[in-house]
Amino acid sequence: MKIAVLTSGGDAPGMNAAIRAVVRTGISNGHEMFGVQDGYRGLLEDKIFPLTSKDVSGMLSAGGTMLGTARVPEFKEVPVQMVAVDNLKNRGIEALVVIGGDGSYKGALALHNLEFQTIGIPGTIDNDVYGTDFTIGFHTALNTIVDAIDKLRDTSSSHRRCSIIEVMGRTSGDLALYAGICGGAEFIITPENPINKEKLIATLKKHNEEGRRHAIIVVTEQQFDVHKLAAEITIKSGFSSRATVLGYIQRGGSPVAEDRVLASRMGAFAIEQIMAGVSGQCIGVRNDKLITTPLDQVIDHKKDRAELYELVNKIR
């Protein structure tokens, strides 16, 4: 069988480890493996090439994605998706592994609906994929953020400041929530736990009067201007405040051990599922067991984080 693999959406540490596992498991089961350049863009432009076991050598620890990735808005249109299927079929390719996030899964479902065998592997730092406890890349990005919080705490307490740290995550608060727990943040502001400005200012005013030397606020991106919030905190609470936007540094770097293991397990499992004839499903891990879930049940669903937000209140 000829099987292709692509990475799509934002790159995530561990995508390369997943490609490696897909390619090597495929080859060891007698299949011919292909890589697609720059996600769905490469499917449309027919940038598809063979991958050998040696081609993925050294990829376990490499950040980014060796296949390249892209955002391809026009892939939402059915005639465009049909071009992708034609290009795959013209090469005799019978199945596709899509490594990406929630958006990429919509593309994968579309290909499945066009009767092309497609399977998804969750690769995104956002951890916003419902069909898995963790996505590939999340733990590496989380460690980068926690490291940054630890460093910002050093300078904040030296200057008696309140530090606001804006992290990625789009509509998912997981990076902020987990990093806030790891970094002992005083406040965690996410799409699931929006800002209560009056309470925030009143608490910081109290902390300032008590003579506390630092405060940490972790915020998910795209909610409000963190620099404006820092200025407002400085004026209204008396606690001098600065904001740091961590940005793309969160997406880079060598994957941590947890992401390497997750990527390797999911990559190998994806090929086994393809060999079993599975399509329109995505790979996940739940309670440390590999699972598959239909893509249409995963898309646009959110994970319940009530227990973790309760934990934040207990240990604050």
Ligand SMILES: Nc1ncnc2c1ncn2[C@@H]1O[C@H](COP(=O)(O)OP(=O)(O)O)[C@@H](O)[C@H]1O
């Ligand atoms: N509704 C959709 N139908 C088909 N393809 C989609 C759809 N939504 C997103 N995609 C494709 O998936 C790509 C990646 O999605 P995006 O949301 O940017 O990243 P991620 O997959 O990491 O969440 C998009 O650029 C587009 O090509």
Ligand SMILES: O=P(O)(O)OC[C@H]1O[C@](O)(COP(=O)(O)O)[C@@H](O)[C@@H]1O
């Ligand atoms: O690289 P871009 O297009 O600026 O995208 C930034 C977005 O990509 C991410 O880093 C990853 O998101 P996706 O996995 O959905 O692509 C988000 O956290 C962030 O909002």
Ligand SMILES: [Mg+2]
């Ligand atoms: Mg996404």
